[in-house]
Amino acid sequence: MDSSNIWYKFDLHGYKVNALLFLLCFLLLPTLASAQMNRADHDNKKVYFGVMMGFNNSNFRIEHSQDFLNHDSILVVNSPKGPGFNLGIVSNLRLNKHFDLRFVPGVAFSTRRLEYQQINELMVNKEIESVLLQFPLSLKFKSDRYNNFRFYVLGGPRLDYDLASNSKKRKAFDIVKLGRFDYTIDYGLGVQFFFPMFILAPEVSISQGIPNLHVPTEQLQFSNVLDKLFSRTIMFKLQFEG
Numbered sequence: 001m002d003s004s005n006i007w008y009k010f011d012l013h014g015y016k017v018n019a020l021l022f023l024l025c026f027l028l029l030p031t032l033a034s035a036q037m038n039r040a041d042h043d044n045k046k047v048y049f050g051v052m053m054g055f056n057n058s059n060f061r062i063e064h065s066q067d068f069l070n071h072d073s074i075l076v077v078n079s080p081k082g083p084g085f086n087l088g089i090v091s092n093l094r095l096n097k098h099f100d101l102r103f104v105p106g107v108a109f110s111t112r113r114l115e116y117q118q119i120n121e122l123m124v125n126k127e128i129e130s131v132l133l134q135f136p137l138s139l140k141f142k143s144d145r146y147n148n149f150r151f152y153v154l155g156g157p158r159l160d161y162d163l164a165s166n167s168k169k170r171k172a173f174d175i176v177k178l179g180r181f182d183y184t185i186d187y188g189l190g191v192q193f194f195f196p197m198f199i200l201a202p203e204v205s206i207s208q209g210i211p212n213l214h215v216p217t218e219q220l221q222f223s224n225v226l227d228k229l230f231s232r233t234i235m236f237k238l239q240f241e242g
Helices: 003-027 029-034 066-070
Strands: 047-064 074-078 082-094 099-103 106-118 123-142 149-162 181-194 199-209 226-241
Touching (some): 047 074, 047 106, 047 199, 066 226, 106 226, 123 181, 181 226
Antiparallel strands (some): 047 082, 047 226, 074 106, 082 106, 123 149, 149 181
């Protein structure tokens, strides 16, 4: 079976899961709005914690090298999205009525791909798997609470350390290598649903990488046609907060 078809089906499945989760959350709105006030003392908490789990879709923003313009066999280089998932611990510090400081350290498993179209119409796919330790720090702005839900937006920097980085494989001349460290800017939005025993907070966020991750591999045409690679990720997260 074609591996690209497998990823395509996996991606579609992920989008269906996300759509169903969002639909479920919004179907809960009337119930939560009409119910009695749950966790009425929550807004008085200075600090609270929780757990996060989610899905991600990651790819690269590509800047081509001068060799790409002069190359006689590779016509196009694309970076299709690859699937992954996230796990983390939520730490939230209340600053005032509308602003929180949020730290959600965690681990992300992601697969990013490079797709090369050659002059003979042959497609070559290079997959780069990463296991990322992530340390995001966000400033969160939250709306007034309406009975048992509220909206919020957030943004801030994030540091990633790739435990599975292939940049140290100096004797491997057939792979596109990535550096270990990445620095990103994250921004997103979410909703908090207040239940009697916990708070459910679905969130969507976008991540844009700042540094160039590409580590050139000499004499590898799939690396030579690349100048810079920047990470890009869309994440859907479910957070269960205390």
